[in-house]
Amino acid sequence: MTVTLERPQQLATPLVEVRDLKHVYGGGRGRPGLVVLDDVDLTLNPGEIVGLLGRSGSGKSTLLRSIAGLITPTAGSVTVRDVPGDDAAHGVAMVFQSFALFPWLTVQKNVELGLEAQGVPADARRQRSLAAIDLIGLDGFENAYPKELSGGMRQRVGLARALVVQPSILLMDEPFSALDVLTAETLRTDLLDLWSEGRMPIRSILLVTHNIEEAVLMCDRILVFSSNPGRVIAEIKVDLPQPRKRLDPAFRALVDDIYARMTAKPSGAPAREGLFPGTGLGMALPHISTNTLAGMMETVAGAPGAKNELSALARELQLEVDELLPIAETLQLMRFAEVVGRDIRLTPAGKRYADADVDQRKQIFAQHVIAYVPLAAHIRRVLDDRASHQAPASRFRDELEDFMSETYAEETMDAIITWGRYAEIFAYHEDDDRFSLDNPA
Numbered sequence: 001m002t003v004t005l006e007r008p009q010q011l012a013t014p015l016v017e018v019r020d021l022k023h024v025y026g027g028g029r030g031r032p033g034l035v036v037l038d039d040v041d042l043t044l045n046p047g048e049i050v051g052l053l054g055r056s057g058s059g060k061s062t063l064l065r066s067i068a069g070l071i072t073p074t075a076g077s078v079t080v081r082d083v084p085g086d087d088a089a090h091g092v093a094m095v096f097q098s099f100a101l102f103p104w105l106t107v108q109k110n111v112e113l114g115l116e117a118q119g120v121p122a123d124a125r126r127q128r129s130l131a132a133i134d135l136i137g138l139d140g141f142e143n144a145y146p147k148e149l150s151g152g153m154r155q156r157v158g159l160a161r162a163l164v165v166q167p168s169i170l171l172m173d174e175p176f177s178a179l180d181v182l183t184a185e186t187l188r189t190d191l192l193d194l195w196s197e198g199r200m201p202i203r204s205i206l207l208v209t210h211n212i213e214e215a216v217l218m219c220d221r222i223l224v225f226s227s228n229p230g231r232v233i234a235e236i237k238v239d240l241p242q243p244r245k246r247l248d249p250a251f252r253a254l255v256d257d258i259y260a261r262m263t264a265k266p267s268g269a270p271a272r273e274g275l276f277p278g279t280g281l282g283m284a285l286p287h288i289s290t291n292t293l294a295g296m297m298e299t300v301a302g303a304p305g306a307k308n309e310l311s312a313l314a315r316e317l318q319l320e321v322d323e324l325l326p327i328a329e330t331l332q333l334m335r336f337a338e339v340v341g342r343d344i345r346l347t348p349a350g351k352r353y354a355d356a357d358v359d360q361r362k363q364i365f366a367q368h369v370i371a372y373v374p375l376a377a378h379i380r381r382v383l384d385d386r387a388s389h390q391a392p393a394s395r396f397r398d399e400l401e402d403f404m405s406e407t408y409a410e411e412t413m414d415a416i417i418t419w420g421r422y423a424e425i426f427a428y429h430e431d432d433d434r435f436s437l438d439n440p441a
Helices: 060-068 107-117 122-135 151-163 181-196 212-218 249-263 290-301 310-317 321-333 348-355 358-372 374-385 393-400 406-423
Strands: 002-006 016-025 034-044 049-053 075-081 092-095 169-173 204-209 221-225 232-237 307-309 337-340 343-346 390-392 427-429 434-436
Touching (some): 049 060, 049 212, 060 204, 092 151, 107 122, 107 151, 122 151, 151 181, 181 212, 204 212, 212 310, 221 249, 249 321, 290 310, 290 321, 290 337, 290 343, 290 348, 290 406, 307 310, 310 321, 310 343, 348 358, 358 374, 358 406, 374 390, 374 393, 374 406, 374 434, 393 406, 393 434
Parallel strands (some): 049 221, 092 169
Antiparallel strands (some): 016 034, 016 075, 307 343, 337 343
């Protein structure tokens, strides 16, 4: 892995070039590591906002941290080119999802931190920090402490801290995801205004998000990432003029197109007759509550024709893409729904479940969990075969860790426990981490 810093001869030269990037977490002791990024290429040009769009776990933040120099990837190259005349040492500043402010420092002192690290004299630090605070709309709060600020104001402090070092490149890691909807919208609008008016020192922005509408609202180009491992599966140019309107038919069409791309099966993937793609004992499962699954089926069942566009569902339920897609895919896994292009449609079994009473729903769910979730069927089979009808959960957890990381194994076990309890196909005893048939269906 090589990281180089260069000064371009002209502004047409890309500010960032990433080639063949790969990053692997963990591994060793006979176990393969988790490949988070694989064969990733990226170019960031002057004067553009580029979005990295994908679900959680697709390696977007890892890529951003690689560009920032915070981590060293396993393989590949990262070239960051500074712009002549920039004062920043590396031309890069970063805004994080969490506000990452020091609670014992005032707004002004938090903003000055980067300048202090660069050895900027006190008078110059004060002048530049006050200018940055004024720029992002917090004039008057210089002496306030983070506990006195709202979430949106704290994120503005984080933005001012990034801008005050006068970077050529601004890296933003889901900067609006911790904010409420209205605050996030206001901050996005203010940032776009500053960008379009040329009031910020930065030349380009690289934005990590899992919000499709946010990406379309803000970005000139969008790189769509797959998961496990993270790869760029699509590059989309956004030609819509700013300011963009969510209800514009062209805006909605682009959002729907991105949903369809993110739910499409990978090209060249082998067909597996009778199986949801990727199933098997080692399939990682998202921990989604049965109430959430039931609520989604009820929502889709209430739509005309018992189908719904994923983008419309996301707006109606206020779900982001990495919240909505795992729900839709879990319903598809259990044969309660089908995801076709940009639509989700209930199967006959899904319609029966939506119309059933409480007891009937449990029976239908139990049948589908046993039939279509291999790990659930495996646990039940082991319990049935043992005279004691008991088995330690660690036995199944260890089996999972032969296929996936410890984190994914834990989430998969949590999902199986929740679904198995609801379906009454087995019981789980947390005190001694044990499955049993004490309360069989």
